[in-house]
Amino acid sequence: MEYRKIGDYALSRFGLGTKRMPITDASRVDRLDREIAAEIANEAVNQGMNYFDTSYSNHKGEAESFLGDYHEAHSSDTCLIATSFFELVDPRYAYVFQKQLKKLRTDKIDFYSLEGVCDLNKMRDIDSGAVDFLFEQREAGHIGCLGFSSELSPDNLRDFIGRYPWDFVRMKVNYYDWFNKDGSARYDVANKFNLPIIAHAALRTGAASALKPEALSILKDANPDRSSVDWALRFVKSLDSIVSVTCNMHSAREVKENASVFNDTATLSPEELDVLEACAKAQREA
Numbered sequence: 001m002e003y004r005k006i007g008d009y010a011l012s013r014f015g016l017g018t019k020r021m022p023i024t025d026a027s028r029v030d031r032l033d034r035e036i037a038a039e040i041a042n043e044a045v046n047q048g049m050n051y052f053d054t055s056y057s058n059h060k061g062e063a064e065s066f067l068g069d070y071h072e073a074h075s076s077d078t079c080l081i082a083t084s085f086f087e088l089v090d091p092r093y094a095y096v097f098q099k100q101l102k103k104l105r106t107d108k109i110d111f112y113s114l115e116g117v118c119d120l121n122k123m124r125d126i127d128s129g130a131v132d133f134l135f136e137q138r139e140a141g142h143i144g145c146l147g148f149s150s151e152l153s154p155d156n157l158r159d160f161i162g163r164y165p166w167d168f169v170r171m172k173v174n175y176y177d178w179f180n181k182d183g184s185a186r187y188d189v190a191n192k193f194n195l196p197i198i199a200h201a202a203l204r205t206g207a208a209s210a211l212k213p214e215a216l217s218i219l220k221d222a223n224p225d226r227s228s229v230d231w232a233l234r235f236v237k238s239l240d241s242i243v244s245v246t247c248n249m250h251s252a253r254e255v256k257e258n259a260s261v262f263n264d265t266a267t268l269s270p271e272e273l274d275v276l277e278a279c280a281k282a283q284r285e286a
Helices: 034-046 058-072 093-103 130-139 154-163 175-180 183-192 213-222 228-237 252-262 270-285
Strands: 003-006 009-012 014-017 051-053 080-085 109-117 143-150 168-172 197-200 242-248
Touching (some): 009 014, 014 034, 014 252, 051 058, 051 197, 051 242, 080 093, 109 168, 143 154, 154 183, 168 183, 175 183, 175 228, 213 228, 213 270
Parallel strands (some): 014 051, 051 080, 080 109, 109 143, 197 242
Antiparallel strands (some): 003 009
């Protein structure tokens, strides 16, 4: 596993998300299957992954509680915790933060971010006082690194980054948005500020939930032995400013398979990037 640094932290380039972990009752997202969740987390650690990404709302708070218990049983080097504040879930930022510290069984959250910062609400967390409060928590030592999860256009992203001394930005990075939308422009904005990027939604394929036959055949023709997931993860891995990319996974087997992409430092060739561009365009047009 390769590692990259943000501040004093060395993050695995592949991280584990908790948004869609297995549950014991299909009608209750808060019924987290802790036994399987522990198997997933253990396999992540076995693969050298140390970045665990959650949020206040994942599984109605049960994901944070699970990671708190897991973090308590492991060293801080084994398990770096990232969580976030989302005003639409609960606007009481001070209350939410204190509750998160308690659930995560810590007095310092390694990585903390504002969720859902977009063009329509870019001033919301600034005007409410949430941003100033969180920077105070960073100064007090209760947050290691502070960032935000961006849905902003390139111009608004440039403005938002320039307002505060952020430590990182979370953003969707995938080959579909890169070649069809403004994914590369957003990446370039963060890059110009030398702001580390933590990526998510690497497997996004546009409005469709999976690759259409026309797009999939392009990948299979180029490399019959490489899965579409492998292609997607290798694309993000090939972008040098991506410190880590997180994925939500449902089994230990899936963790092992996906983590294998990050077992070396190999990146996609220009010819392979051309293949992904053709795939992305076929996916859009099909």
